[in-house]
Amino acid sequence: MKVWRQLAEFVGRHGSAALVSVHEVKGSAPREAGARMVVRPDGAFHGTIGGGQLEFLMLDIARDMLARGDRQARLLDQALGPDLGQCCGGRVKILIETFDAHDLEDIERLAEAEEGGTFEVECRLVDGRVVRDMSSAVGDDAETQWHETHGEERTPVLVFGAGHVGRALVLALAPLPFSVRWLDDREDAFPRHVPGNAVAVRMQDPAAEIAQAPPEALVLVMTHDHPLDMAVTAAALSRGFPYVGLIGSATKRARFEKRFRELGLSESRIGSLVCPIGLPGIGGKEPAVIAASVAAQLLQVRERGLSGLNFSRPTAANDKSAP
Template identity: 85%
Template sequence: MKVWHQLAELVRRHDAAALVSVHDVKGSAPREAGACMVVRRDGAFHGTIGGGQLEFLMLDIARGMLERHERPARFVDQALGPDLGQCCGGRVKILIETFGKQDLEDIDSLVEAEEEGEFEVECRLVDGRVVRDLSSAVGDDKGTQWRETHGENRTPVLIFGAGHVGRALVLALAPLPFAVRWLDDREGAFPSHMPANATAVRMQDPAAEIANAPANAVVLVMTHDHPLDMAITEAALRRGFPYVGLIGSATKRARFEKRFREMGLSDRQIRALVCPIGLPGIKAKEPAVIAASVAAQLLQVRERRSSVLNFSRPAAANDKTAL
């Protein structure tokens, strides 16, 4: 969810809205620091901080603040076990803020940054309100009290082929944190309506698509043509993407491996190929089942990559939350 976009839309439509954020977590909790939801005065909301009694309680507080036109932000330090009966047993600090039309200029600046992807803001309390400054514009005299990371961190996905499985996979990835580039060389291959996170491209040069793809992209090959599958997969394996998946059976894999060795690919490069695609143990071949299995596998790849990056990148001393 694009938090600031959603907040701006609700404020424009309903004059006011609240932002409920998980500011800090100690121990076990339903959601991580940075999880949030945007709340209307009537109680309708977008997003989640984990459901259950915690979410119901924070919704009530947010609605009350909106009804009373409260402007100061509120921090709620909440134990999950003894107070709410949630078996997580940890403790969370929730930040609840209200926004009205007088805040739209500030919100819109964050909407603009959000459109570019992930961005960081420096936060401080001024007269009870949270003031957010884009990190690139912050000087030493701003009095930063905590930092937040906003925007969507989407993993790039290249899907070659707009057949039944390709279509099912694009739909399966639609609500997930991926940015899909969907490629096919056939006229009329794509549906008329596309998910917001997918871009359909009439493919002209598969090699150029592989060469120009981000290094952290995941690649899935499922075209209508085996020689084309082979050419795209070979190029992707040579690039060394974190995931190269080829639709097909173990027999197809064996045939492709033989040709890849003849083409000069190393055993290490060939071992990186995922074929068949999807989680082991799921044998059904309906397109929707394959798509669900592959989507879960890509989430595992994304999680592993995120863990490696977080381990290798030291956190700033005053990092508090990511929204």
């Protein structure tokens, strides 16, 4: 979630808003330090600090601060078990701040920085308010009391194909930390509305798309045409992306592997192909089921890389298309 852009929207529409942040965690807790939610004066909110009694209590406090026009930041120390009856057993410190129209210039500055990805700020308390400075703009400062990281670090994903599974996959990736480039060469292939983290592109040159993709991109191939699948997959394997997934059965994989060898691809590159796609053990072939399985697999790749994970060997359970 883009915290500062959401704050700017809420303050602009409702006059004020609160930012609730997990400031520090000791032991087991529902969310990590840096988890945040933005609260409107009426109690509606975006984001989460983990749910349960902790979140309910912090929402009540934030809403009360907004109702009273309280501009002083509050830092609350909560023992999840003794204080709130939660089973996590750890301790958390929660920072609650309120913002109004007087803060819009600072909010917009940070919202603009969010558009560029992740960034770090140096924080200090001045007259009960949190002052945030871009780390790149200031050096070591004895007054700095803590650092925060903001923005979203999204993993680039190329999805080739806007058929039933492609559409379901793009929707499944919409709330997840991915930036999707959605490609199809057919006119009117895309739906009218596309998720905010996706860009739909009428593809002219598949080879150029592969060549221009960032090296950390994850590639999914599920077009309407097997020769196109072949060409895109071969080009992606040649680039050596962390993940190249091809929709299809074990039979389709075997046919493609034969052609890849004829094209001169190494056995290691061929062996890295993920086909069938999705997590083993999920056997449904409905587009939404495939999409959920693939989205979970991409999250694994994002979190841990391919090290120790065997995605490339097909199993009957995750055979996702007809031969």
